[in-house]
Amino acid sequence: MGPYIARRLLQAIPLLFIISIIIFALTSAMGDPLAAFGGGRRALRSEDRARLTRQLGLDKPVWLQYIVWAAGNDWMKVDLDGDGVAESEGTRKGVLRGDFGTSFTTRQPVLEMIGERLPNTLLLMLAAEAVILACSLVIGLTSALKQYSIFDHAATTFSFIGYSMPIPLLALGLIYVFAVYFKRWGLPYLPTGGMFEPSAGPGWQQTLWHMVLPVAAISLISIAAYSRYIRANMLEVISQDYIRTAHAKGLKSRYVVMVHALKNAALPLVTLIGLDLPFLLAGAVVTESIFAWPGMGRLFYDHTTRSDFPVLMGIIMIIAVMVVLFQIITDVVYTFLDPRIRYD
16 A cells, blocks of 8 residues: 555655646636735836836746745846846745745745635534535435335425525525524524624634534535436445345344445545645635635635635635545545555
8 A cells, every 4th residue: 555655645746746837837827916905996106016016926927926936936046137247036945845925915934824714624624524424325325225214205396406406595595584583583593704793702602503504505515416427326235145145144233234335335425525625725716706705715715816815725725635635535445434445
């Protein structure tokens, strides 16, 4: 297993290099980061635009901007004031040495900005993932074991409706029912934005109360999809000969289902989870924006509208690294679930 993991990590290096080039080229062409400096009220003066363009390094070719972003600029000397003497532009180590640069608009280090938002996103997304897995397993297993029952038909209807529901419509519908109408009816209503009420101040009780609607909006669509995968795979597994043999040996049905059947039916589910978990770091852009949750998704949206390349590149590259790592972890988990899978 060790050589396999080492080989996969080595293969990830050129993959991440290619991804970084593609993403850098796309983000560099997506807009004008200097437009945000005008405040939307007036255009920048030509001399201010020229000064900012030089300070931010936007006057250089894209390929040189990429090299500076990746390897830093402490090796590069340029004539900043036109006196014929090359000066340093300022120290920046580059991504290869853990420096993702500074935001164009806030002038904060990118890693510092990500570090401030990441705990909020992980709190929201890990809670949503726990709800998704618990509800999906219950619904999927029950539907498979009680095929064509009333519960199975109801779960199938819920899955089709939930999976086809756009998340903006679902989130706004939850707000309309559990915040607007519940307040009209005099019932305890749920908050619709932020992590706490300004009058109450931050606290774990406020945070949990404000998490209810965004977690529900994120979870419902995924539960609909996951439960269908679990149902389909369980129906396939429980019809296998080794399951019938386990029942013939007199093993309890619950033991057969939970130990023998579910373990083999979980392989496709592990693949889905391995693909979903890295994107937890990025947050849910739409959900965090609708519910004003101060996480990574909202950070990505805010700085996309400003064409803030360093922040966007930092978030996207962290996601790319996590995708590669979680795919390796997923392959390792396969070997524990299915002894027939070997990578040696």
